[in-house]
Amino acid sequence: MSASLDSDLDPMEEIRFRKKHGAMWTEIQKETHFTFDELEQIMVIFFKIQKRDEKPAGHDLISRAHFRDVLHTGLGMTDAYMMERVMVALDRGTSPFVTMATFAKALSLYLRGDLEERITYAFTCYDLLGEGSLRRETMYQLMKKSLAKASRDDDVEEAVKELVDIILKRMDVDLDGVINFKDFHDSVVKTPPLLELLGYCLPERPAVYSFLATWCPNWRKM
Template identity: 90%
Template sequence: MSASLDSALDPMEEIRFRKKHGTMWIEMQKYTHFTFDELEQIMIIFFKIQKRDEKPAGSDLISRAHFRDVLHTGLGMTDAYMMERVMVALDRGTSPYVTMSTFAKAMSLYLRGDLEERINYAFTCYDLLGEGHLRRETMYQLMKKSLAKASRDDDVEEAVKELVDIMLKRMDVDLDGVINFQDFHTSVVNTPSLLESLGYCLPERPAVFSFLTTWCPTWGKM
């Protein structure tokens, strides 16, 4: 692709960036849903963010703060509490930086991820303690954070308790008092609308379409 993917970048700078990382992108393509040309465009977005970032010299990283800006402004993911969970789900490390690989995998998930990938990702977001299952207390915490925005404090407590009871009855397939991954998986496969039942951790389709139209107009409609 000879045309510059972003007119704000110096053409020679962009060429150097592509030459430096082209081999790496071939490997990265294996675990994304992008063609090489599409991945190249995603990496140009990464490069543009990187240019205005304060990062370790010579690194191929962007700050978590700037990555969250992309999710917030570019993909409409505005829930601050869930954003903390999202960062853990995407990158189990504690570094304040996001790697090129993590960025590519995240964009692949958000723009083209299949149901299996989204189920795994959503469950990881909700599994606050990394226990492999969701306890009543965990579900209560997640739902309370979600409902607190739309309700008065004195309305939230009882509503959340009722919702947790409903969700446990609906999703606790093996009736052991917790929702393990298999419970969650089975419930969502049968009723896909349950995928984000404990908090919004994925961009909505209009936001995805807007992102693609703005940043990747040559891709066409998904």
């Protein structure tokens, strides 16, 4: 048998854990950027959370609250408003629990995701109405939430309106008055810093490096 996944796990717990979920991990791995060994380490994190979580018996789930704790404390994603949108983008269901697959794919996105994946994810976070396009009102709401925290001025209305106008001029490629996915995609591919222009929905690189150093110190260098 390969080296122990984690020294804090009882050996018999680890054996049962591997036996129960090994086949599932093989399928999950295909939808991530992890090797199988790396995915095992990610699943150990999941298992540690699961052990202290209250969950339906027989289900391989953790609570959304504990998953958000991982994103908050482990990856520095602290924007409470945007976290609601993050959960929608990662898991469109209404269950208060997160599956192994969602957990693995989320960490794959945050730790190894390419620009195309991040564009799709960010657009979903910003598409508050699920219409496939970002209207002026949607962008106004997102920008107002962001600026209200960064500014001491209670009246940010005009500043937000001006920024939305600038964003539309910059990203509304087909000039139809809204930013559809193609507009967003093409603008970000051309200018990657535009990716999180409407709100921070991804961990910053220092947080990613810190997470890897803490939880996955034996991984190959990214």
